[in-house]
Amino acid sequence: MKLLSDPLMRAWVWLVGLSLGSTVIATSVARIEGLGITLAGAAILVLAWAKARIILSRYLGLAQAPFWHRGFSTVLAIYCAGLLGLYLIA
């Protein structure tokens, strides 16, 4: 538990967990149809956005720079929303 108090270690654990989550969702898509596939795809994109946020804030250290953290987070959120829109249109 002491290890998880380290923000870097916590970030890595989250990244591994979210990556495994994406893969599990994608694998389970093979067994579902219709709207379920679309929802799974949307969930996968949301998890990708979460991973990108963690890399920006913890690995790249933007958590220590609130101004840049806000800017990058906002642009990333808009971009990922755009990707989600393109995915949902198809």
Add this chain to the structure above:
Amino acid sequence: MTDTTPEDHPLEQLPGDLMMWVLIVSELLVFGAGLAAFLGVRITDPAGFASAQDHLHRAAAGINTLVLVTSGFFAALAVRASEHGRIARARLWLVAASLLGVVFLVIKAFEYLEKARQGIGIDTDTFFTFYYLMTGFHAAHVVAGIFILGLVGIRCTPRTVEVGAAFWHMVDLVWVLLFPAIYLLR
């Protein structure tokens, strides 16, 4: 008169080197445009894209994601070690990060070989044109990143390690967006 100090200025808050951030942002724009174009073109033929995607090795790409985020973790630990004056330890973390970069490339090479054996190339269809261009361009950045980590390992100071690791994290960041869009979305 304002009571702001130089440390409060946004540019002073930015971790690492400003020029590295300019490079990171420009790379993110290029990959971002490519990924948006990929999903945009997918609208014209979602069934064809899904069918082509079935030829990809999702498990290998999933393993590569774990490899790259772990490598990024090691690079971040190298930054921390160098900031604490532990240069030998920083070099070890940089070597570990680089080795995982090599593992990523080996898995990617196997993936490309498997496609070649199936007769799949860059001109097979639109999906694979995007696949090869985007994953190939990303792999080229992994190669560059390994080279940069090696250089900062030789000239190991807190500043150089932070700048080199920032490039490596950019490669990591691009992959966590490429991987789901190309390999997982149905």
